[in-house]
Amino acid sequence: MNALTLPDIAAQASRQALPLDWVGMCGIALPILIDDQRLAATADAGVSLDDGAARGIHMSRLYLALEMLDQQPLTPALLRKVLQRFLDSHEGLSNNAYLRIHTGLLLKRPALVSPLAGWKGYPVSIEARVENQMFHVELNIEVTYSSTCPCSAALARQLIQQQFLEDFGNTPLQHADVLTWLGSANGIVATPHSQRSSAQLRVQLRGEQLALTELINTAEAALGTAVQTAVKRADEQAFALANGQNLMFCEDAARRLNLALKRSDAVQAFHLKVIHAESLHAHDAVAESRWTRHSA
Numbered sequence: 128m129n130a131l132t133l134p135d136i137a138a139q140a141s142r143q144a145l146p147l148d149w150v151g152m153c154g155i156a157l158p159i160l161i162d163d164q165r166l167a168a169t170a171d172a173g174v175s176l177d178d179g180a181a182r183g184i185h186m187s188r189l190y191l192a193l194e195m196l197d198q199q200p201l202t203p204a205l206l207r208k209v210l211q212r213f214l215d216s217h218e219g220l221s222n223n224a225y226l227r228i229h230t231g232l233l234l235k236r237p238a239l240v241s242p243l244a245g246w247k248g249y250p251v252s253i254e255a256r257v258e259n260q261m262f263h264v265e266l267n268i269e270v271t272y273s274s275t276c277p278c279s280a281a282l283a284r285q286l287i288q289q290q291f292l293e294d295f296g297n298t299p300l301q302h303a304d305v306l307t308w309l310g311s312a313n314g315i316v317a318t319p320h321s322q323r324s325s326a327q328l329r330v331q332l333r334g335e336q337l338a339l340t341e342l343i344n345t346a347e348a349a350l351g352t353a354v355q356t357a358v359k360r361a362d363e364q365a366f367a368l369a370n371g372q373n374l375m376f377c378e379d380a381a382r383r384l385n386l387a388l389k390r391s392d393a394v395q396a397f398h399l400k401v402i403h404a405e406s407l408h409a410h411d412a413v414a415e416s417r418w419t420r421h422s423a
């Protein structure tokens with residue numbers, strides 16, 4: 128059998144000498160390790176092709192560098208190592224390296240009152256890059272919560288007052304009668320609308336920790352009405368109370384998240400977007416906010 132040399136097209140000169148910003152592979156399946164959980168993920172791995180005369184990059188070298196990710200817990204330091212390997216294996220071809228990882232974090236969440244608990248999934252993507260020799264890592268996290276419209280609550284309260292006047296306006300008040308009335312349909316003649324809402328947090332990290340769970344907990348605590356997992360009636364009642372105590376326009380939600388993320392040591396900068404999928408409208412109410420830490 129002839130020992131044939133395999134043709135290597137990537138090593139050829141390009142017909143049109145032109146650098147490219149990003150070349151690589153998208154949607155590579157791999158397991159990753161976050162907080163002792165092995166999670167199914169997909170990765171987009173790429174480098175810049177700065178040598179415009181080179182025909183192509185070496186896809187297999189990027190692919191093989193990803194092996195590190197299924198053996199060690201995901202940290203900014205590990206991401207940096209992977210990106211450095213992208214660059215080391217493309218010396219003379221590439222100056223910048225990029226890695227995006229998409230996954231879903233699973234957190235066990237206790238019920239509000241009952242002793243139950245259930246799993247909640249958080250779509251997460253982690254974007255790391257070495258650009259102009261600077262390393263950056265950013266997280267994209269989605270947190271779902273419930274928002275009850277404060278305007279709708281005020282309008283509903285007014286209708287309840289009117290109903291109260293109609294039912295009791297001309298009669299002396301008896302404590303027991305009022306209590307019974309409060310428990311009747313007339314006592315809540317109108318209800319405010321609420322909706323499942325979503326906070327999309329884009330966070331640039333400043334420390335050596337990925338801080339995913341910490342950031343999710345911070346966001347949920349700031350909102351006060353995170354969607355629940357296992358729910359019995361006692362939990363649903365506590366959720367109704369939480370909603371009543373945390374009436375929120377999308378602006379309120381964005382401000383709460385802004386203030387909470389600013390206080391987090393893990394955060395260098397953020398861009399957040401809250402989306403209230405209105406049940407009043409067929410369109411969404413949306414607010415965005417961004418912030419960058421200025422070092423003292």
Ligand SMILES: Nc1nc2c(ncn2[C@@H]2O[C@H](COP(=O)(O)OP(=O)(O)OP(=O)(O)O)[C@@H](O)[C@H]2O)c(=O)[nH]1
Nearest residue numbers: 133135136137138150182183184185186187188189
């Ligand atoms: N650059 C490039 N490679 C591609 C593309 N589509 C598929 N490939 C294949 O990716 C495979 C791996 O490329 P390389 O990493 O250069 O493989 P190799 O030359 O055997 O590996 P090295 O010796 O490390 O360079 C090759 O078989 C390419 O044909 C593409 O669009 N661009």
